[in-house]
Amino acid sequence: MVPHVSYKLFRLNWSEQLATNKNQHFVPRCYLKPFSNNGEGKAIRVFNLDREQIIENAAVKHQCSGSYFYGENERLETAIQSIEQKYAGALLRVRSPSYNDFLVKDELILKRFWLLQYLRTEAASKRAVEMSNDLVKLAGAGYDFNLEIRDAVQMAMHAFANEMRVIDDLKVCLIKNATSFPFVTSDDPAVFNNKWFKSDRRHLGSGFGLRSSGVLAFLPLCENTMFIAYDSDVYSIPKNSGIIKIKREEDVYALNQLQFLNSRANVFPGQRYSRKLLCDAYRSCEENRLNVRHAFHYAVFDGVEKGQKRYRVVGEHEHEGHQEILVHSQNLFPSPKSWPILLQWRKKGFGMTNGTGVGCIRRTCIDSLSEQPFEKMYTGR
Template structure:
């Protein structure tokens, strides 16, 4: 049994730079439900649960190993003399982002809700239902088997040279996609870790952020992997992603004025999503031997059928504006083959079966 009963799904090494005097002991909280600032909350009680990862000592040890690698990397890249993003540091940051994206309580709850709604829709018995602990273990398995899925993304360390600090939250690793979320051709489709236009975003401290991006779709002006922004609008749009994605709490650091914090949240609160997925039920409409075609219906009871598909569409909130530093790549593109996998990055093509792929232009 793990010696540490209280297991953090957002680790203390990550929260430390946002804590009071970076001591890792007390942290300032902005609770979005009450829109109230709480001073001096104990870090050890934030984003944790009893045996959140179960009682597998090897799993806990593996997670702690990655967290330690991240903590070492963070200390190094925050040094004033650090002026070039190294390949090893880049890889560790991407792997930590992926682990953090998959393992939060909010992510696990979304997986449970989606799975159990599918079970209810298809009339499965209670044995089909998923519990939080099951979702966490599934997420850890996904990390172990797919940890290279975002290795092809280009990485930028963004330095914040404004008076507005970066904030973080109880669900801080953001997967976004400006192309999918703004281009009408992608309306009704969802995006994932392998999609063209993917953005992996993680605040590292009040003045440093990780942005990993699909370089076939976007470009970010930078030098040796490091960029700087003096535009408050860039910082505000990136902070909005935390306001929109968090489950309950924002960790704003010590310098963000409480009234300004409330105003920043109120400016985008109507963009928060009550539901983070929607299910589509499709019945077999045509079968010519070479392919099958399915038709979406409102309810499984609408008509008699022998075969059906259930498709889950993940919903992602969008900020009011996207940061100006995130530019469109000239002649940007993704890869499509006319199937339900949608538009993916070049790195994903060899992993997929089906018809041959061709380029889909971003139009920029």
């Protein structure tokens, strides 16, 4: 159980006050530093996916940043920097050769940092903007609303402040890479996915969110260490004191593939990979990258039955011409070619469902006020 006092480390409270730092990073320099040249945090090697070209000695200060990316709110900027400082301290401890026991306080810090990073990148903000603007287009004439990147970032930061405890129930593990092939990272490094939803036909077409059963969170910390949080009611990872050492190169390929699939434009591979190896790794999974990261599902009014409105699910263009439409938006996540073998199925694993639109969620996320009782959905493993 996480000590309540630890939450004070992450309390966010801000009001309008002009930011003093114009160049704001959505992937912080303290995160990129271990992947930079000689770990100095000054220059970094970049592999651009579109051109399949390596850029040597790119300035770290110009990577993953924008002019007033978080707006001009100094309190917000200060709150984010506070979390980054906590992360930098945890990273220093985790990378120590004598660190053999994953500390509770470091587990919490890395969970919170992962969630912040997942919500705040340029890629995440662009996905929110694209979904919002497509929805406005769907609504048609009479709607004058255009979400901007900064608006999306502000919304994401408030979502983080309100929902920062949402993944506290997940088990965590540090993956130590004992192979000669290092972990890579990217401009959207906090990966979110769900192996169960991706592999079980009962979940086919279903979306998943932070409260869903079977969720997985990945974040490379440096070339030989990765953080993973997982739903322990669905998966099992054989570990010692919260740490597992991997010696299979296939596991490293699978974990690196998540960065190639999730990144917006650039991967940061460190110094040891040749251009050929990077191109081969990217091309092996390129077809699984998603050009669009959201989908809409439609239901049109189909009459009244026993005093209740009835809706009928229709295809993408079949809703046109109908006056009353229900639209459900769904985030999409790329499917990796393979999963690391260290991620095993828990025997008699399960999630919780009550047959409503809430879907299959973790037992810790059940709303006590729900009118519909929940029951277990087993993974069948």
